Amino acid sequence: MTDLLAFVSLSLLRPWCWRVAADWLRRGDRPETVARRLLAARHSQESDQGLDVHAVAATAMSRAAASAITAIPWNDAAYPIALTTIADPPPVLWTRGDIRTLSAPSVAIVGSRAASPYGLAVAEQLAADLAAAGLVIVSGLARGVDSAAHRGALAAGGITVAVLGSGVDVIYPAEHAALAKSIDASGAVVSELVPGTRPHQRFFPLRNRIISGLSRAVVVIEAGEKSGSLITARCALDQGRDVLAVPGNVLSGRNRGAHALLRDGAKIVESADDILEELGMRGASEGAPSPDTAAVADPILACLIPGDACDLDEISERSGLTPPRLLPRLFELELLGKVRRVGGGRFVRTDRTC
Amino acid sequence: MTDLLAFVSLSLLRPWCWRVAADWLRRGDRPETVARRLLAARHSQESDQGLDVHAVAATAMSRAAASAITAIPWNDAAYPIALTTIADPPPVLWTRGDIRTLSAPSVAIVGSRAASPYGLAVAEQLAADLAAAGLVIVSGLARGVDSAAHRGALAAGGITVAVLGSGVDVIYPAEHAALAKSIDASGAVVSELVPGTRPHQRFFPLRNRIISGLSRAVVVIEAGEKSGSLITARCALDQGRDVLAVPGNVLSGRNRGAHALLRDGAKIVESADDILEELGMRGASEGAPSPDTAAVADPILACLIPGDACDLDEISERSGLTPPRLLPRLFELELLGKVRRVGGGRFVRTDRTC
Numbered sequence: 137m138t139d140l141l142a143f144v145s146l147s148l149l150r151p152w153c154w155r156v157a158a159d160w161l162r163r164g165d166r167p168e169t170v171a172r173r174l175l176a177a178r179h180s181q182e183s184d185q186g187l188d189v190h191a192v193a194a195t196a197m198s199r200a201a202a203s204a205i206t207a208i209p210w211n212d213a214a215y216p217i218a219l220t221t222i223a224d225p226p227p228v229l230w231t232r233g234d235i236r237t238l239s240a241p242s243v244a245i246v247g248s249r250a251a252s253p254y255g256l257a258v259a260e261q262l263a264a265d266l267a268a269a270g271l272v273i274v275s276g277l278a279r280g281v282d283s284a285a286h287r288g289a290l291a292a293g294g295i296t297v298a299v300l301g302s303g304v305d306v307i308y309p310a311e312h313a314a315l316a317k318s319i320d321a322s323g324a325v326v327s328e329l330v331p332g333t334r335p336h337q338r339f340f341p342l343r344n345r346i347i348s349g350l351s352r353a354v355v356v357i358e359a360g361e362k363s364g365s366l367i368t369a370r371c372a373l374d375q376g377r378d379v380l381a382v383p384g385n386v387l388s389g390r391n392r393g394a395h396a397l398l399r400d401g402a403k404i405v406e407s408a409d410d411i412l413e414e415l416g417m418r419g420a421s422e423g424a425p426s427p428d429t430a431a432v433a434d435p436i437l438a439c440l441i442p443g444d445a446c447d448l449d450e451i452s453e454r455s456g457l458t459p460p461r462l463l464p465r466l467f468e469l470e471l472l473g474k475v476r477r478v479g480g481g482r483f484v485r486t487d488r489t490c
Numbered sequence: 491m492t493d494l495l496a497f498v499s500l501s502l503l504r505p506w507c508w509r510v511a512a513d514w515l516r517r518g519d520r521p522e523t524v525a526r527r528l529l530a531a532r533h534s535q536e537s538d539q540g541l542d543v544h545a546v547a548a549t550a551m552s553r554a555a556a557s558a559i560t561a562i563p564w565n566d567a568a569y570p571i572a573l574t575t576i577a578d579p580p581p582v583l584w585t586r587g588d589i590r591t592l593s594a595p596s597v598a599i600v601g602s603r604a605a606s607p608y609g610l611a612v613a614e615q616l617a618a619d620l621a622a623a624g625l626v627i628v629s630g631l632a633r634g635v636d637s638a639a640h641r642g643a644l645a646a647g648g649i650t651v652a653v654l655g656s657g658v659d660v661i662y663p664a665e666h667a668a669l670a671k672s673i674d675a676s677g678a679v680v681s682e683l684v685p686g687t688r689p690h691q692r693f694f695p696l697r698n699r700i701i702s703g704l705s706r707a708v709v710v711i712e713a714g715e716k717s718g719s720l721i722t723a724r725c726a727l728d729q730g731r732d733v734l735a736v737p738g739n740v741l742s743g744r745n746r747g748a749h750a751l752l753r754d755g756a757k758i759v760e761s762a763d764d765i766l767e768e769l770g771m772r773g774a775s776e777g778a779p780s781p782d783t784a785a786v787a788d789p790i791l792a793c794l795i796p797g798d799a800c801d802l803d804e805i806s807e808r809s810g811l812t813p814p815r816l817l818p819r820l821f822e823l824e825l826l827g828k829v830r831r832v833g834g835g836r837f838v839r840t841d842r843t844c
Contacts, residue, residue: 382740383738441739
């Protein structure tokens with residue numbers, strides 16, 4: 137049995153095995169020995185469901201080879217060092233894209249799948265600013281904050297890594313297929329699950345430890361009280377990573393998870409500088425350009441709070457302009473990229489004043 | 491010279507005098523002696539601008555009497571005990587409304603004059619919920635958060651106190667005249683400035699120490715980076731009061747002051763419960779310890795001999811508790827009827843249980 141086959145076999149066992157496997161590998165046991173021992177334990181303790189682990193592993197490996205998916209086993213020099221140090225590292229990282237990006241300094245940005253325009257705007261902005269400062273942005277390719285973070289990094293010409301709760305050739309949600317393709321063009325899409333694995337609810341909490349494990353810090357935006365993002369934050373704490381959270385509206389209920397993290401000692405994030413400072417990288421974006429004074433002077437922009445979606449009536453009331461006068465100007469601002477339309481005929485300001 | 495005339499005269503001197511006056515009064519000097527000494531110092535140190543302090547004081551007192559304004563000097567039993575303990579207590583509190591409300595347990599809510607709809611909504615909601623829980627809401631009658639807090643308390647049928655940066659018969663801003671009237675119908679409008687004093691920029695920072703000084707905790711909503719609310723928060727910290735802050739949108743720039751407070755250790759507020767919990771009032775409706783058990787075990791009661799009045803320093807020395815830690819507890823004991831305040835900022839134990 138080759139090392140790779142041993143690691144792929146290990147990756148097909150139950151998650152509890154990985155922690156044991158990591159301990160044995162760290163004390164110097166050979167991968168093949170570890171795999172054989174755990175396979176034997178599996179045969180004796182679990183009702184064998186007829187799964188031929190070696191055959192499945194071999195199939196996965198040829199499927200990967202045929203799809204330009206790289207399998208990085210735990211003992212490979214390319215395996216991200218940050219991930220080797222966690223208690224339960226994935227035996228294998230299946231990777232699409234550039235495997236070197238997995239070892240670059242990175243920050244995870246995670247949050248609600250059902251994020252508000254505010255949450256999406258903050259995720260996109262933080263990701264863009266951190267990516268511009270040279271950090272890789274790690275997230276989970278989910279709807280909402282995750283995909284906004286990936287997009288923000290890409291928009292800034294930066295690099296981003298998506299960690300999936302399915303095989304890297306099974307993109308979920310399906311509408312993010314194009315996004316995944318943009319991600320692996322410069323960054324990477326990774327999973328501990330063998331290619332072809334369908335997404336399953338039980339995979340996502342496990343996936344979260346990889347998001348935090350790859351990263352130096354985890355930033356949480358709009359996490360509900362029992363959200364997966366809080367699992368990622370807990371993993372980050374267990375792994376000794378920094379946890380930071382973005383505050384927000386206290387009336388909407390969307391920020392209870394993030395505020396709970398702040399209450400428990402997470403660092404508060406208002407801008408990328410707060411994260412860079414926490415990582416000892418402050419100064420990277422010092423001397424940022426002053427706010428667009430023209431934009432601030434615009435009466436419509438002046439009455440829109442970035443991230444806060446308003447409908448036409450609200451903007452009309454605040455600006456004192458009637459809708460017929462307002463609309464052409466809003467279109468102009470949209471063309472300038474200062475305003476974006478969101479659902480329900482609402483508008484959201486996209487530039488930043490800070 | 492009567493005590494009241496002495497105190498009113500003191501209140502007409504420069505603010506630095508008050509700190510000195512408080513020290514002398516606390517060591518037992520008579521108000522008249524203190525006033526004479528500081529008036530003499532004023533004559534020798536400052537260019538005398540021909541101000542006849544006694545005449546101005548007498549005019550203020552008759553003006554107050556004609557307008558149903560009560561002058562509460564520092565050594566009056568009605569003077570709020572919390573305020574006697576700060577470094578620079580106002581020599582006189584000029585009061586419209588019910589002076590007893592100044593001594594009830596209270597929370598200050600302060601924030602931006604140019605608050606967003608979010609800031610106003612939060613201020614109103616917190617004030618209403620805290621007022622419904624029996625707390626008096628203290629604020630500064632300013633536009634924005636201050637007036638939203640006063641209105642919230644009134645809407646909940648609660649009691650609120652406004653501390654002005656002008657005489658209590660000179661309402662600023664003028665559009666809040668009706669609000670001030672509603673406030674003093676059940677609560678109080680107070681100022682350290684003699685009746686008839688016009689508002690002036692230099693009065694407001696000084697006024698802020700009274701807002702915090704009257705309160706057990708200060709809650710900050712939407713404070714800019716250099717706002718008066720941050721002065722109130724700093725006063726609160728100097729006075730040993732709790733400081734709490736409401737988080738919000740990080741893109742608007744409106745919450746930088748509040749977020750800076752959170753970064754420096756202020757408690758995060760999402761709802762009134764967070765404030766009640768900080769004040770140890772969370773159990774008010776859920777299994778709080780019975781008053782009697784609390785009384786027997788209480789270290790403050792243990793060091794007070796019934797009928798023997800002690801000032802704060804004595805209680806502090808005997809109990810080993812610093813005044814900032816002592817005060818909230820003395821408030822509670824007063825509410826429970828275990829302790830009564832007498833003149834000169836002294837306390838006397840009233841129960842006979844041990």
